[in-house]
Amino acid sequence: MNSTMRSSPPPGLGSAAIGSEEETLVLDALRRGELFRYYGNDPAHPPPFAATLEAEAAALFGTRHALAVTSGTAALEVVLAAAGVGPGSEVIVPAWSWISCFTAVVRCGARPVLAEIDASLCLDPSEIARLTTPRTRAILVVHYQGAAADLDPILAAARTRGLLVIEDCAEAPGATYRGRRAGAIGDAGIYSFQHNKPMTAGEGGLIVTSNPFIYERAVRLHDLGQYRNHHAQLLPAREPAFAGGQYRMSELTAAVALAQLRKLDRIRDHCRTLKALIAPRLARLPQIQLRPLADPNGDYGFELYFYARGSEAAAAFRQKLTERGVCCQQRTGTYPQYRREYVINGRAAHRALSPFRRLFPWPARGYRVEDFPRTEALTTRFVALPLGWRYTSNDADHIAASVEAVHAELYG
Ligand SMILES: Cc1ncc(COP(=O)(O)O)c(C=O)c1O
Structure with a gap:
């Protein structure tokens, strides 16, 4: 990099915005000495953080209920099981998605269909x-x-076929679709508070739903089958107890997550402002195409994608942009599932738990690279430009100018 080139700050969303708000709430949790959400020193005043996180999340996203859990993956496993997904079921999952979008279905005993x-x-x-x-x-x-x-055509197709729609918002909390918050539009939604997310507590997850059956079963699944008073006061129990797991969020995690939830829209507005400085300039370049969005007005704006003409052109863009100090990872924490080891070998923790064990030969049709020509073509020719809380309008200008310069270099 020569001296006139500047380097984009490292991407960072919620983690880059950690400050006095998180500190205040965490210290409060520590000073109370109540790190378990369901009871503390005074039965009349139970620990507040997980309960407040759930109440504020439900109000913000627009659902009747929210439930804090230990991770986005836990949220997926719990919500799928709560919705009745189990042995013999199939769940349609995008072939290009995070690991646990596939593994959570397998761990319910059901088959992910890509x-x-x-x-x-x-x-x-x-x-x-x-x-x-x-x-x-x-x-x-x-x-x-x-x-x-x-979501409109997805919901229409789901409703005519009697299918549930679960929204995975781990990578898009704070995004909207036609004026409504992602997560509140389908039957249930999940979020993650993992380190790389727009709201983070290092680890953590959240389920939202307005469906009482899913809510009660999710509470039971995340707390050893129990349905404690706190939840019974919000929604009286109707379902029988059954064996659950243990995915409760601690008060310490909830304190950080609550401070971050309260910053979600501020970080979004910052990212959107930066994106609005870059996108129109890139849209004018004839040899690249911006990622088309179902609702451009609802984009959170923390990552800008463009397609090059092919994978070699995309690689050239990435190399030349990196030389100019622009951060542009090829793939941002998402994979073509059919290239992952757990799909290639079709295994679960125990042979009898694999939903693929009756499919011969394996990998069967629908799980091989050659079955996904469009996903392959799309995901090998994009360039991803992260934005974040620490980026400034100068950074945005540098990113746009760099893409313009590399475009001119490659295409004259
Ligand atoms: C789309 C998607 N779903 C689920 C998850 C799982 O979240 P967690 O890492 O909190 O388990 C992630 C995390 O990267 C994700 O990107």
Whole structure:
């Protein structure tokens, strides 16, 4: 890098915005000495942080209920099981998604059925008609990197077939679709507080739903089958007890997560302002195409994608942008599932738990690279430009100018 080039700050969303608000709430939790959410020193005043996080999240996202859990992956496993996904069920999952979008379905004993994505890098709604069988129970929609999938046609296809829609908002909390918050539009939504997310507590997760059946079962699944008073006061119990796991959030985690939830829209507005400085300039360049979004107004704005003409052109862009100090990872924490080891070998923790064990030969059709020509073509030719809380308008200008310069270098 020569001296006239500047380097983009490292991406950082919630983690880059940690400050006095998190400190105040964490110190409060420590000073109370109540780190377990369900009881503390005074039965009349139970520990407040997980309960407040849930109340504020439900109000912000627009659902009747929210439930704090230990991770986004735990949220997926709990919500799928709560929704009745189990042995014999199938769940439609985008082939391009995070590891646990696939593994959570397998761990419920159900079969993930992989769908092609479209140019928005989210589930292609037309895949639902092709992939639904009498065993399909749900569609797991992943709102990829800040922007919502096209929920109207997805919901229409789901409703006519009696399928549930679970929204995975781990990468897009604070995104909206046609004026409504992602997570509150389908039957249930999940969020993650993992380190790389727009709101973080290092680890943590959240489930939102307005469906009483899913809520009560999720509470039981996350707390050893129990349904304690706190939840019974919000929604009286109707379901019988059953064996659950243990995925409760601690008060310390909840204190950080609550401070971060309160910053979600501020970080979003900052990212959107930066993106608005870059996107129109990139849209004018004839040899690249911006990622089309189902609802451009609802984008969280923390990552800007463009497609080059092919994978070699994308690699050239990435190399030359990196030389100019622009951070541009090729793939941002998401994978084509059919290239992952757990898909290639089709294993679960125990042979009898694998939903693939009756499919011969393995990998069967629908789990091989050659079955996903569109997902392969799209995900090998994009360039991802992260933005974040520490980025300034100068950084935005540098990113846009660098893409313009590399475009001119490559295409004259
Ligand atoms: C789309 C998506 N779903 C689920 C998760 C799981 O979240 P966690 O890391 O909190 O388990 C992630 C995390 O990276 C994700 O990107």
